[in-house]
Amino acid sequence: MTARETDQQLVKRAQRGDTRAFDLLVLKYQGRIAALISRYINNSAEVEDVAQEAFIKAFRALPKFRGESAFYTWLYRIAANAAKNHLVARGRRPTSDADVDDAEYFDAAEGLRDTESPEDTLLGDELADVVRSALEDLPEELRMALTLREFDGLSYEEIAEVMECPVGTVRSRIFRARDAVDIRVRAQLRGE
Amino acid sequence: MIALCSGTAGASCGLSADNEQLINAMLQAADTTAYSGTILLEHNSERQFVSVNASREGGKGSLRRLTSRANAPTEHFSTVGMRTADACALAARYGFEIQQGQPVAGRSTQRLTIKPRDTLRFGYVIEVDDISALPLRVITATPDGQVLERYEFADITIAAESDWPTPPLTRVPGRFLMASLPPGFTVVARRMTPVETLIVSDGFAAASVFIEPAADKLPDGEGAVLHGSTVSYTRGLSMLGQQVLVTVLGEIPLTTARLVADAVRPAPLPGEIDAD
Amino acid sequence: MTAADTVKESMSAVMDGEANEMDLARVLRAAAEEPSSRSDWLRHHQQRAALLGQAQVKIDISQRVQMALKDNAKQHNRRHPMTGFAVAASVTLAVVFGGQQLLNGPSADVFKQLPGGVVPIQGAAPVQASYGAPIAAQPMNTSSRSAPTRNQVLYEQLARERFYRYSTEHAQATAALQPNHLIPYARIPERAK
Numbered sequence: 001m002t003a004r005e006t007d008q009q010l011v012k013r014a015q016r017g018d019t020r021a022f023d024l025l026v027l028k029y030q031g032r033i034a035a036l037i038s039r040y041i042n043n044s045a046e047v048e049d050v051a052q053e054a055f056i057k058a059f060r061a062l063p064k065f066r067g068e069s070a071f072y073t074w075l076y077r078i079a080a081n082a083a084k085n086h087l088v089a090r091g092r093r094p095t096s097d098a099d100v101d102d103a104e105y106f107d108a109a110e111g112l113r114d115t116e117s118p119e120d121t122l123l124g125d126e127l128a129d130v131v132r133s134a135l136e137d138l139p140e141e142l143r144m145a146l147t148l149r150e151f152d153g154l155s156y157e158e159i160a161e162v163m164e165c166p167v168g169t170v171r172s173r174i175f176r177a178r179d180a181v182d183i184r185v186r187a188q189l190r191g192e
Numbered sequence: 193m194i195a196l197c198s199g200t201a202g203a204s205c206g207l208s209a210d211n212e213q214l215i216n217a218m219l220q221a222a223d224t225t226a227y228s229g230t231i232l233l234e235h236n237s238e239r240q241f242v243s244v245n246a247s248r249e250g251g252k253g254s255l256r257r258l259t260s261r262a263n264a265p266t267e268h269f270s271t272v273g274m275r276t277a278d279a280c281a282l283a284a285r286y287g288f289e290i291q292q293g294q295p296v297a298g299r300s301t302q303r304l305t306i307k308p309r310d311t312l313r314f315g316y317v318i319e320v321d322d323i324s325a326l327p328l329r330v331i332t333a334t335p336d337g338q339v340l341e342r343y344e345f346a347d348i349t350i351a352a353e354s355d356w357p358t359p360p361l362t363r364v365p366g367r368f369l370m371a372s373l374p375p376g377f378t379v380v381a382r383r384m385t386p387v388e389t390l391i392v393s394d395g396f397a398a399a400s401v402f403i404e405p406a407a408d409k410l411p412d413g414e415g416a417v418l419h420g421s422t423v424s425y426t427r428g429l430s431m432l433g434q435q436v437l438v439t440v441l442g443e444i445p446l447t448t449a450r451l452v453a454d455a456v457r458p459a460p461l462p463g464e465i466d467a468d
Numbered sequence: 469m470t471a472a473d474t475v476k477e478s479m480s481a482v483m484d485g486e487a488n489e490m491d492l493a494r495v496l497r498a499a500a501e502e503p504s505s506r507s508d509w510l511r512h513h514q515q516r517a518a519l520l521g522q523a524q525v526k527i528d529i530s531q532r533v534q535m536a537l538k539d540n541a542k543q544h545n546r547r548h549p550m551t552g553f554a555v556a557a558s559v560t561l562a563v564v565f566g567g568q569q570l571l572n573g574p575s576a577d578v579f580k581q582l583p584g585g586v587v588p589i590q591g592a593a594p595v596q597a598s599y600g601a602p603i604a605a606q607p608m609n610t611s612s613r614s615a616p617t618r619n620q621v622l623y624e625q626l627a628r629e630r631f632y633r634y635s636t637e638h639a640q641a642t643a644a645l646q647p648n649h650l651i652p653y654a655r656i657p658e659r660a661k
Contacts, residue, residue, distance in 0.1 A: 007485070008485060009482065009487060009492055010482070010492075013496070019534060019538070020496045020499060020500045021496060022533075022537070023499065023506075023530055023533075024482075024495070024496070024499055024509060026529070026530045026533050027509055027510045027513065027528075028510075030527055030528065030529055030530060031513070031517060031526065031527055032522055034525035034527040035523040035524050045618065047525070048527060048532075051529055052529045055533045056533060056536055127518040128518040128519065128521065131518050150516065151520075155486070156481075156484065171477065171480070171486065172477060175479075178476075178480050178483075178515075179473075179476055179480075181515060182508070182512065182515065218647060222647060222648050222650075231654065233651070233654045242654045253649065253650060255653060255654065269650055269653040270643060270644065270649060271649050272644055272649075273645075274644035275645075276645065327647045327648050330647070330648070330651070343648075343654070380645065381641065383641055386637065389641060391641045391642060391645075393642070398642040399642070400634065400638040400641045411622075413619040413620065413622065414623055415623025415625070415626055416624070417624065417627045417631055419631060420655070422655060424627045424628065424631035426623055426627040426630050428623065437630075439626075439627070441630065441631065
């Protein structure tokens with residue numbers, strides 16, 4: 001099972017104009033696309049803007065997407081180009097615009113400092129640690145099913161062969177493994 | 193109390209006498225009924241149980257959030273009502289239908305469906321208590337039927353009727369007034385703290401309009417957030433030679449909030465009363 | 469297995485590209501109707517990316533993207549005589565926070581049998597379209613731009629901040645007008661108190 005195949009169902013739907021399917025693709029890839037754009041652009045608000053622009057460009061270009069590459073590879077190229085174009089456009093801005101200092105601009109609105117700033121936290125090692133430890137604590141049959149899927153990239157049918165059980169059982173075990181990991185991660189991150 | 197509709201006969205506004213009576217009874221029930229119970233309120237992804245006691249004494253009620261953190265403090269609310277429209281006046285803006293309702297908290301009800309006649313207000317489905325006419329379950333929805341908020345009594349004990357006083361409408365002079373509000377809406381009260389606040393209502397839906405000075409550097413603009421049936425719409429603009437921030441906070445559609453903000457004007461003379 | 473588990477199992481299969489059409493339809497419906505399902509989907513992918521060591525930033529622009537796609541071609545501006553800045557007739561800049569959920573209960577047919585049709589007034593129709601769908605920051609005056617300007621971000625934050633700041637005052641000011649005086653108080657968000 002490749003990444004290409006996992007997106008195929010959603011991409012096909014999105015190509016027929018199903019924005020709900022595209023929404024799931026956005027939810028799936030926005031964190032990684034934003035990480036990519038962050039390599040070009042420092043400001044978190046601009047990262048969000050460029051990420052949004054990239055997804056909208058991608059949606060419009062979907063009919064031209066033939067599936068020769070994985071959807072993510074294709075999206076990655078669009079996002080990288082959007083980030084570069086943003087930098088170029090910014091370089092050409094009149095200085096008066098560029099000089100507007102963000103902090104001063106936002107301070108002009110009294111009371112704003114009490115509000116949350118856009119989240120730009122890097123989801124890094126901490127989440128990875130919690131997820132890994134949750135995975136390790138799973139019952140053997142759940143952990144094995146999810147590991148074969150995520151790290152070895154096996155299809156449900158292949159996992160069924162390895163684990164000598166029906167495909168339906170594999171599907172159910174992977175779902176239960178994900179659910180258990182999720183519950184543990186949420187509890188742990190909330191408890192901090 | 194301002195009686196905006198002088199019509200007393202049901203025929204003048206197309207409502208049957210029975211319907212008119214039920215709607216008017218429902219509008220006033222909370223002003224004259226003492227009760228205690230538990231309410232479930234759902235909006236957005238939130239769901240909370242609130243224990244409530246609306247006693248007769250001093251026109252005050254108390255509530256406590258049961259799903260909030262442990263030992264949530266008791267909060268107080270005023271049980272004194274102010275009606276700015278009756279059934280007949282509301283009939284110009286809303287359509288009504290009454291049928292047999294579902295029991296709520298073990299009490300039999302009549303279902304009052306209130307459908308807006310335009311898209312400037314929400315609609316409501318209300319299960320009205322057969323005996324006290326208290327609204328026991330209220331669903332707020334967009335004109336096309338999308339549910340934004342629901343509350344209902346999980347349990348309720350209703351005491352005998354009481355007779356609470358109706359507060360006089362305060363009309364203090366302010367620096368701002370409302371010109372050409374959306375159809376059906378009028379200014380019903382004004383408060384001066386913490387900032388100048390005009391309260392507008394169509395007799396059923398209500399919004400508060402907060403007007404406050406803003407920093408000179410604040411650029412003109414507008415923005416809004418939605419939470420359940422509540423909209424918070426904020427606009428920055430220049431008025432009276434200074435930057436002003438107008439916030440419309442209410443259970444009304446966003447377009448209506450924007451039109452309400454459009455209507456804010458500086459009062460030409462100190463002490464001028466609303467021109468709507 | 470509960471109905472929620474059925475959705476989650478289908479979602480897990482969609483994540484793996486192992487879903488049948490029924491799974492896919494179930495997940496798409498759940499994601500459109502239940503904010504919790506969207507969150508589940510988002511978290512599962514964050515966790516997967518973390519597990520595989522893929523770099524990611526915590527961000528959620530999905531509602532903005534949805535809204536931009538929906539409204540892109542529908543911008544009609546009108547100029548307000550007093551404020552001097554163009555006010556789009558369609559709904560802009562509205563953000564649902566805390567997740568939006570259409571509660572169970574009567575849906576589209578709630579108001580069907582009532583007398584009198586609903587008359588859209590002054591660009592109100594887009595409001596109808598917006599409620600019940602994810603709403604995100606929108607460009608105000610232009611149809612070509614998809615990213616909100618800093619002005620829009622600023623005002624969205626102001627509107628949110630005012631919502632918390634004035635909720636209690638709003639409840640006090642309007643409780644007397646409501647059929648149930650308690651409800652405006654119950655609506656006050658925890659954070660505002």
